[in-house]
Amino acid sequence: MSKDPAIETYELTKYYGKIRGIEGLDLQVEKGDFFGFIGPNGAGKSTAIRTLLGLIKKTSGSAKVLGYDISEEKEKILENTGYLPSEIHFYSKMKVKDAISYSAALRKTDCSKRAAELCERLDLDINKRVEDLSLGNRKKVGIICAVQHHPDLLILDEPTSGLDPLMQKEFFSILKEENENGSTIFFSSHILSEVQAYCRSAAFIKEGKILLSDKVGKLEQTGAKKVTIRGDVTKENLTGLSGITYTEENREDALGFLYNGDIKKLLTVLSNENVKDLTITEPSLEEIFMHYYES
Amino acid sequence: MTILKQEIRSQKTATLIWSLSIGFMIAVCILMFPEMKSQMSDVNKLFASMGSFTQAFGMDKLNFGTLIGFYAVEAGNVLGLGGAFFAAIVGVSALMKEEHGHTAEFLFTHPVSRVRAITEKLMSVYAILLIMNVVVLVFSIVSILAIGEEVFWQELLLIHFSYLLMQFEIAGICFGISAFLTRGGIGIGVGVAGFMYLLNIIANITESAKFLKYISAFGYTESSEIINNHGIEVKYLLPGMVLMIIGIVCAYGKYTKKDLR
Structure with a gap:
């Protein structure tokens, strides 16, 4: 097996007329990886996949799949690839x-x-x-x-939509088997819990560009902490702090947010407030997702 | 030839219905001929008095009292129009249906080049038309034998061959149109076939509009000319074949570069 990445894009861009599909997409997926491609609707996930598979022509940039150029060697790519569209x-x-x-x-x-x-x-x-x-x-x-x-590479566009939980489990067990037998798995999803549960690597895509791409374990440790405060603390008390993203519906007695700033500054501010309880934990992938898309 | 086989399989019912319908209508007309034969002198006089209508359908150059003359006019209407519409529908839907039915994403994520898909789809269109024409020809021959008439082989085969070429031309043009469409092609295809038919009628009626025969695919299917000249008018056939080739070249040109939905 060659050492080329399973998927490698450089400044890959696709415009539909004047409408942006993907723009300057830089992505690398190693062979044998189980890769989650995360992004909201319209972020460019399907456009990226359709460009890689040759269904649509790139506007600029370059990409290789399994070491083959997407423009020149499309058939070789498809010989060794399996694809599941979001709506089949x-x-x-x-x-x-x-x-x-x-x-x-x-x-x-x-x-x-x-x-x-x-x-x-x-x-x-x-x-x-x-x-x-x-x-x-x-x-x-x-x-x-x-x-x-x-196939050497399996590309799946939102594969679990429409499958009941039992079938989802069976489906992922099939994917895991394929992965263990050497296939690279690349799938797009909105469902972050399944990316977190099954993927070793993931990338976030926003407005046609890759925001972040890394091992799932590292993504979970991006520096942002999930902070939950119980007491009389309000958002107004924290206005002087930068790096706060409110990620959940805050209850009357608790304030929850992701904090990406200096932890000392946060503790200094909180020391002057009436705090009954404070928890600082690692955020889930979903919370990180919200942090990136809302910030 | 996987795509070719799949295309023929998917068009099986439509091909059968169109072949049997056209074949059955021609057979009914032929089976009516012995009864009508005795009244044909009156019919010929009637047509002679109908002026441009008679010219429009080439009936001024044919003897309705003979089976050849009768067949030429009747086949011209049934096989001419029916075959043209079927060719247009099959041609215009060949490429378009993949995007319209959202199956392009299935087909073209298999190791199938666009050129291969276009080629096999084009071959399937022509294979389907060939099958339909063979079935219709068999219906005609059996019907002629059934009424005890002698088969006028040369004229019969020439007439049917001209219609086959006409269908190939219309299918080729519609195949080219198909590459540009993602939906709504049937109306356009039928419109092209109907327009071609209309052009030929105008060319038959008006001497100054005779040039339209170079454009219309029906220009070289004029049975009266085929019977009288013992051949197909090459001067009308050649532009038609050029139009067909242009249609096919456009299909390759467009579809190999197209973003598929």
Whole structure:
């Protein structure tokens, strides 16, 4: 296996006319990683993925997937990649088994054994027409199409939407197996708890640009602390401090926020107030997410 | 040829319905011929008195009392219009339907180049038209034999071949249009076919508008000319084939560079 990153973009930009899709996107995903791509609606997650897969043409910049250039070697990328879109559609009147075998035929591979095993694990009736399936079951067909050929890279765009919790668990167990067998997993999500639970690395994207990209463990230790104060402290008492992001609905008797400033200054301010209780903890990924997007 | 097979499979029902409908209508007309034959001298006189209407459909140059003459006019209307509309629908939906049905994201995230997809889809369009025309031809031959008439092979094959080429032309043009669309193509395709038909009627009625035959795909399908000249008018056929090639080249040019939804 070459040492090229699984995904590497440099100043990758895509504009739809005058509308920004992604702008100067710099991203690196190492081979074998389990990578979460986090961002709100319209941040550019799907545009980035669609550009990497060649569905849309970049405006400028460059990118390589599995060491292959996205403009020049698209087919080589797709030979070794599996993709699950956020909303999957199949041809009308196609049965589940036809969709799965069509996908394998387009890859010129026989994946019937693996497909049968995945259908059983995901509890999928292969004789039903895809158009008669619920969104969740259609997604299962998409998962099988993306995974059945054991790709080197799996790109998944909001993969768990529409799946019930049991299926989500089974789905992540399939992804973990693929990852353990050497596949790189790259998935976009709004659901930070699943990124935190399964990913080793993650990147935040905002307004088409990468805000932050690192190991999940390091992202959780960005320096920002989650502070919860019980007592008579109000937001007005803290106006002199910089680096505060209020992340939660504050109750009457408690004030919660992320603090990224000098902890001594905070303690000095609080020492002059009526504080009944104070907790300072590491924030969750979700709170960090809110910190970045609201600041 | 995976995409080609899938395209033909997906169009199976539509191809069957159009083939059987056109074939059945032609068969009904042929089966009516023996009964109408005795009244044909009156019919010929009637058409002779209808002026430009007679010219519009080329009936001034045909003898309705013979099966060839009768078939040429009737096939011109049924196979001409029916085939043109079917070719337009199949051609215009070939590329457009991937984005309209949101399946482009499925197809083009497999190791399939756009050129390969376009080529196999184009081949499927022509294969479908070929199948439809063979079925219709079989209906015609069986019907002619059923009424005890002799099959006029040369004229019959030439007439049907001209219609096949006309369908190929319309399908090629609509295929090119298809690359630019993401929805609503059927109306445009049917409009192109109807417009071509109208141009030919105008060209038949008005001598000064004869040049429209160079533009209309129906210009070289005029059965009266084919029967009288024992061949297809090359001067009308060539511009048509050029238009078809332009349509196909546009399809490759646009679709290989297009951002897919």
